[in-house]
Amino acid sequence: MERKVPDDDLLIQLTQQHPDFCRLRMELVEAKSLGPAPRIAVCGLMNAGKSALLNGLTGHIETEVFETKEIRATTQLQALEHEGHLYLDTPGIDACDEDDRLAWLGLANADVILFVxxxxxxxxxxxxxxxxxxxxxxxxxxxxxxxxxxxxxxxVTQREVSEQAIGKILQSLFGTVPAAFATSFTTLRNGVRKGNTKLLELSGFDSLREHLQAHPGLLERGVSKQRAERDDHRRDVLEHFLDQQIAQRRKRLVKLEGTQAAQLEQLQNSVDGLFESVSHGLARG
Structure with missing residues (x-):
């Protein structure tokens, strides 16, 4: 059966009243404009070290491309293409509502998400x-x-204890522990300045880069396939939501028609009764 396209009034109403419906439509629109470069989005609290991480991953050790400050620095989506990947720095998730909105926008179509x-x-x-x-x-x-x-x-002096505690929380959230890497931009910078390979290794950046280079979500075939799957899921959710809304409106319409029919019948009976009464009163003996 051919699906009937919902009218504009219904779409406008749903967009205004249901945030998830609006969000999914916006994500689909944005997905159409994505370039071929795999997108790596970084998210976390305001002082988690997101910008320093991105500077390290993109080789900007002495010159900041992504600004790092102790105060709120990233207030919009910042992007840099490096070695075939598009890196996105999102505002801190604890900054303000507008920053949260921008952060979600950057994460919606990311091929890999780095939670910092x-x-x-x-x-x-x-x-x-x-x-x-x-x-x-x-x-x-x-x-x-x-x-x-x-x-x-x-x-951190008791790093292993913290890592274990974090792992338990992640396990409870996801049922498994995602890939996790401990990094130090300070150690990386010292290693670069001194030409010390041991420090570079201890910084954790090499291990993280190797993981990203082999990540299925960043490989050419994986990117297009997983983006298509993501969009298909969004369409399925939107269509299911529309079907539910249309069914609810049809149910209300049938109920309204039934109520109107009952009221019409009641009015007709009243008119018939009045006519009979008047006719009886006017009857000639």
Missing amino acids: HNLRTATLEQIETAFLCELKRRRPDLERHLVVVLTHAES
């Missing part, structure tokens, strides 16, 4: 776990695309 946590704050905060739960809801394919990066590894 500052090891100096030990285990994950409640706002981070809530964010990951919402990210999983919006991205049902998240487990295949998520990489956890633990920053400032050089400043």
Whole structure:
């Protein structure tokens, strides 16, 4: 059976009243404009070390491309193409509503998502776990695309304890522990300045780069396939939602028609009764 295209009024109403419907439509529109370069989006709290991580991954050790500050620095989506990959720096998830909106926009069509946590704050905060739960809801394919990066590894004395605690939380959220890497931009920079390969190795950046280079979500065939699957899922959800809304409206229409029919019958009976009464009163003996 051919699907009837919903009219514009219904689409406008659904867009205004149902945030997820609006979001999925916007994500589909944005997906059409994506370039071929695999997208790596970085997310996390405001001072998680996202920008420093991106500077390290893109080889900008002395000159910042992604600005790093102790205060709120990233207030919009920042992008840089490097060695065939498009890196996206998103605003901190704890900054403000507008920053959150921009962060979600950058994550919606990312081929790999780097969730960044500052090891100096030990285990994950409640706002981070809530964010990951919402990210999983919006991205049902998240487990295949998520990489956890633990920053400032050089400043933590009991790193293993923190990593184990974080692993338990991730296990409870996802049923498995995503790939996780401890990194230190400070150690990386010292290694580059001194030409010290041991420091470069200890920084964790080489291991993270190797993982990303082999990640299925960033390989050419994997990118197009998984983007298509993501869009198909969005269309399925939208169509199911539309079917539900149309069915509900039809049900209300039938109920309304039934109510109107009952009211019409009641009115007709009243008119018939009145006519009979008047006719009887006017009858000539």
